[in-house]
Amino acid sequence: MDLLTINQLELEGKRVLLRADFNVPFFRIDRIPTEADISDDFRIRSAVPTIKLIIERGGIPIILAHLGRPKGKELSLSLVPVAGRLSRLLGQNVIFAEDCIGVRVKELCAELKKGDVVLLENIRFHEGEENNNTGFAKELASLGDVYINEAFGDVHRAHASIVGLPALLPHAAGPLMIREIEALSRLKDNPARPLVAVMGGAKISTKIDFLEKFLPWVDSLLLGGALASTLVKAQGYNIGKSFAEESMLERVNTFDFKSPKVHMPSDVIVAKEASPIAKTEVRKINEIRDDESIFDIGPETRKIFTKIIGESRTVFWNGPMGMHEIPSFAKGTETVAEAVALSEAFSVVGGGDTTVIIERLYLDHYIEFISTGGGAMLEFLCGQKLPGLLALAKK
Incomplete structure (x- = not known):
């Protein structure tokens, strides 16, 4: 499959909507989880090189991700702990948006400057994500200028952030996505x-x-x-x-x-x-x-x-x-x-x-x-x- 890659996108000064896979496991607890409760951060660590690459090329990463299968907004499935872990892995502050759409989020994203990194709240808190709702996809698209997908673990799902966004914005597969496809193609084809x-x-x-x-x-x-x-x-x-x-x-x-x-x-x-x-x-x-x-x-x-x-x-x-x-x-x-x-x-x-x-x-x-x-x-x-x-x- 011939995919557009990150090298084919102009990122300088662009707000880059980065779909990441942050669906990480937590230790079993009977309270709202914190960063310390993340039992394995492999998926977060896997996205760090791409985030750094976007910053190096003058882009501003606005990260979209999900956690679990919430029915509406569930505090136990908030991405707050992930934002904390990502901040430590990047060695810089990650701005956490308390929603992924809406006026306040749009204003936040419009005021970002080079060097900033934003993580939006769990996109599955809105049913429009899993329903691939066009209106929801358009609201997400309004936050950025280009789209990069690094969430290989979700490409089998026809969700708004997976299939809706690339239909609305210049788009590419990220480096991790390309490596996934190359490795699995070698396994599958030869x-x-x-x-x-x-x-x-x-x-x-x-x-x-x-x-x-x-x-x-x-x-x-x-x-x-x-x-x-x-x-x-x-x-x-x-x-x-x-x-x-x-x-x-x-x-x-x-x-x-x-x-x-x-x-x-x-x-x-x-x-x-x-x-x-x-x-x-x-x-x-x-x-x-x-x-x-x-x-x-x-x-x-x-x-x-x-x-x-x-x-x-x-x-x-x-x-x-x-x-x-x-x-x-x-x-x-x-x-x-x-x-x-x-x-x-x-x-x-x-x-x-x-x-x-x-x-x-x-x-x-x-x-x-x-x-x-x-x-x-x-x-x-x-x-x-x-x-x-x-x-x-x-x-």
């Missing part, structure tokens, strides 16, 4: 073989379509996490009290379990509760008891997965192998992370939990590319047309 995909996470419902599309493309498909538990149950095994998407059991029966490419857990780590002090046991996949739950892949599976990843020349990983937040259930995920990092393969990792794990283990420097996208990344790899990228294409 991967060195063997190509291994490692898929985990909680819900099979969000990934079954991708798994079916991946199967003809990959040489090996390694499955773990709770999504594998649903697949195991669909094959007729007892999974005890393990989480499974009951509504998906009939749907996943169309998946080719018997393909030699598919590698399911042969053994798992079980416990009677999700607790750091719970007693754990290793069980063969056909030996799980009624009062037990699966929380991780077992040692035999870890050994098999490590060998397959080690023999790969391209590896793609999305989603943890178990409940990695609890140390006694983290070994499977950590083993996969280390295998991917230590392999000589071209490696691409994506998805919120997955990037958190890589950074927690200080393995990020050993991964060729860490994507900021989750669903968008999977849709791109499956060859789907993404509204946000189509909106950025040269006309």
Whole structure:
């Protein structure tokens, strides 16, 4: 896809509407979060070079972003904490606008000078964002002169800030967006073989379509996490009290379990509760008891997965192998992370939990590319047309 780039835009003296992906995770708390509650700022850090580039080229960054899925204005999903973290990462004050549209915001943006950086409040506080409302898009467009999209994780959504704005302003894909597309295109179009995909996470419902599309493309498909538990149950095994998407059991029966490419857990780590002090046991996949739950892949599976990843020349990983937040259930995920990092393969990792794990283990420097996208990344790899990228294409 031929996209306009930031180098093709004149930024000197321009107010630059920068769509960033600041949908960051927070520690679980029972109060309004603060900056200190941000559990991973990878997505914020990823946008910093582009913000600095805009400033260096004489532009004034006006940043648009969302957090979570609010129903109207929810203080717990305000971008105030993000503004604080961004200020520290940039080493300068970030002006925070208490809304993203309206007279006061328009006046604020009109008075900006070179060197200023503004972060607008959560654009999803307005239903016009997700509805791709033309009037809402026009109000956003009135704040700036040009538009740059760096939110790869949102290009699969036809929202106002993703598809509405580039229809109204001179626009371009940012450097991070271009790197995402280049890395994922290399993975999709011309991967060195063997190509291994490692898929985990909680819900099979969000990934079954991708798994079916991946199967003809990959040489090996390694499955773990709770999504594998649903697949195991669909094959007729007892999974005890393990989480499974009951509504998906009939749907996943169309998946080719018997393909030699598919590698399911042969053994798992079980416990009677999700607790750091719970007693754990290793069980063969056909030996799980009624009062037990699966929380991780077992040692035999870890050994098999490590060998397959080690023999790969391209590896793609999305989603943890178990409940990695609890140390006694983290070994499977950590083993996969280390295998991917230590392999000589071209490696691409994506998805919120997955990037958190890589950074927690200080393995990020050993991964060729860490994507900021989750669903968008999977849709791109499956060859789907993404509204946000189509909106950025040269006309």
